[in-house]
Amino acid sequence: MPYYIGDVIQDEKKLIARTPEKFRAGGIDARLETRVSGIDTAGGAVELADGRKLPYDILVMATGTSAFVPDLPGLDLPGVVSLRNLEDAIAIKARLRDKKVRRVVIVGGGFIGLEMCESLAAANIATTIIHKDPLPANRWDAALSQMMLDELHAHGVEFVGGASARAVAEGKNAPLCVATDQGDFEGDLVLLAIGVRPDSTLARATGLKIGASGAIAVDFSQRTSIENIYAAGDCCESFHRVSRRWVNIPLGDIANKQGRVAGRTIGGKPMLFEGIVGAQSFRLFGLECAATGLSEREAAAAGFSPINNITWGSAMAPALGLRKIGLKLTADRSTGRLLGAQAVGVAGAVGRINALSVALWSGLDLDAVGWLDLAYSPPFSPSWDIIHNAAQALGRLL
Template sequence: MTERLVVIGGDAAGMSAASQARNRRDSDDLRIVAFEKGEHASYSACGIPYLVGGQVPDAQALIARRPEVFRDELDIDLRLRSEVTEIDLDRRTVAVCDHRDGRRYREPFDQLVIATGGLPHRPDLPGAKAGGVYGVQTLDDGVALLRALETGRPRSAVVVGAGYIGLEMAEALLRRGLEVSLVDAGEQPMGTLDPDMGSLISDALRALGVKVVLGESVEGFSESGGRVTAVHTGSRSMQADLVVLGLGTSPNTALAEAAGVPVGDTSGIRTDRRMRTAIEGIWAAGDCVETFHLVSRRPVAIALGTHANKQGRVVGINIGGGYAGFPGVVGTAVSKICEYEVARTGLTTAEAAEAGFETVEETVKSSTRAGYYPGAREMRTKMIADRRTGRLLGAQIIGQEGAAKRIDTLAVAVWHEMTVEEMTGLDLSYAPPFAPVWDPVLIAARKTAERVERLGGQG
């Protein structure tokens, strides 16, 4: 008898799960139906700021696989503009609304993958629903914002939120020639960095011409004729022909919770290592789940396409009859604002303290290339180590071209619980166009190891 698999969510996690399951089981054995409430599926959400900024030529370039590929080559019944509104675990059905014609129906399942993604934070403030206030969660959102830039010809923009998306959207709007303000309730941009590193980003943004407003919460939006005209904090008003919200996301678990699927303290769906929920035949993956942080040893909810693709792959392999597990994360991320690159992995100083570590920190200024080689750029590397053992707990990098991808070396070191002393012997590549003879990673590891030793730790 043919088994029925239903996938809720047609982006990274959902379609990775569907594709992997199909690779292992043919359509006579497993019928796959995937529902996506938007106009697009299987696309790079991380590419949206670069679509808006003009580096990516059109929305189609962000689509990894077109719907006809899933239907014709993989025999996956992908239904766009079809929103799942209810999961009935007793009847093993989902309720669906087809937004193309308003039809409502139920689809049965034997196995179900919940890949509902993240829910963007939208402030419940006066004027927040005015025209010209945009989120950038989906490709549909990005296309709408791009259309507004091209047809409305705005001159000023306010970006609310100074996290990864906020910074990337500020760059996109600068590239479009707008006058850009960035406002955040925190005392620094990029709250996922230590304050001393975050302050470097503030300086860089101001040097680029961005008006940076920190430590002030947005209290409302003015509008005229149904369109936004200004953003207000408790201390000032900023003119805005358009507003972009970059306030982050939380796991989109309303469907799962209503059905009785357990969620964790992070508000993400709880799964085991194989991405199974506590209910037989129900799987979850992507931004809607919580995962395990390998350094803090605590559950976290981190919305990244890298995790979503890996988790979806794990689900598909397991549904397909294989065995796969998702071990957890170390919190690696990278971003860019014009020529400035920002990266982090592991724990910040505050996160390490909260997890019970006593830490040693060291920040090193160095060069992306040999100092005499043309194009060498300054970068700063911060390492956070356990004071007693010297184990690398986290790292942050801020610099210009050639700086940020060094975070990958540090992420591997965090993953494998290396000490900073062990890292000083890493056999990293060297040539003047790519690095100084002592790579910035090695310099920072050496300096941190020396500090650990001085303070009575390892050695």
């Protein structure tokens, strides 16, 4: 959606995977703008807000996420928005155009906030980010987050780190002003991008078991705690193959896989969703940013004794030039098992994280990772890839 707002994608219809017409052509009764008020599990019926009931044999919960909205004064002012769905994206894009917005203040320096910076820059709109931590994308190692911060500065983005938003009010020189403990920042539009959380309100009211993450608890077939009710997507948990815990990581690829597993199981061709390793990525102007597995902090919380290192290198053979990339590996000190990886670079970061995701999925240790047979060609890597160098260097610290 940020790429639609920034006009990289100009037609919002390209963001719609399947229209109601396509659903209906396949025999599926798709009802839009229809609110569910409750679930009658004893009677097997979905209760609609208009008083009607829809009977069911099998029910699938796919309520997604809701944006986390802080408790601040002034959030009801015109021009204070959050990005939750396509309707929000369409409204934000229209406001940017119709109000001739020149500056946007973003509250939050995570994925959504950072991706929006690039989209706004493409539309020649100045941006200020207000973030509670000193560096953006705080799940990444500080050295890698510093690369992101340098990239923001190089493209004219104002980053206000270690700041807490106190209120939104009318501005003196612009329609809106965000008051923080580090000063006031004015803009024509304020975007709340603090994060999302699973929308489990209906599930809780229905009596479904809710996991420690706040999302709907499911098994490997996407069944919930109540018979004949399944859940899939951002509203439910996934099994993390590294931490061996049930977690909620709201990503589109995970949601698609869970939906397929639920559908096949309901349709009589059962299959299992065997988990995730948490692979994720985003682009920040000229940088690829990607991570997989556990961060150092997450590894410690999961009971491991984490050890880590950061290796700097090039995404291509030195004779062809330097394409800087940084790679952080985290492993278990007692076993040498790989636990997580983070990479940021002008090229090659996502591909390397994908390779390391396979290593995590398979439970490889540093010795195995250090000798992986990876595709080599000078335009894409040195003969000893940064993956090899990082794994072997960390292995020597065990």
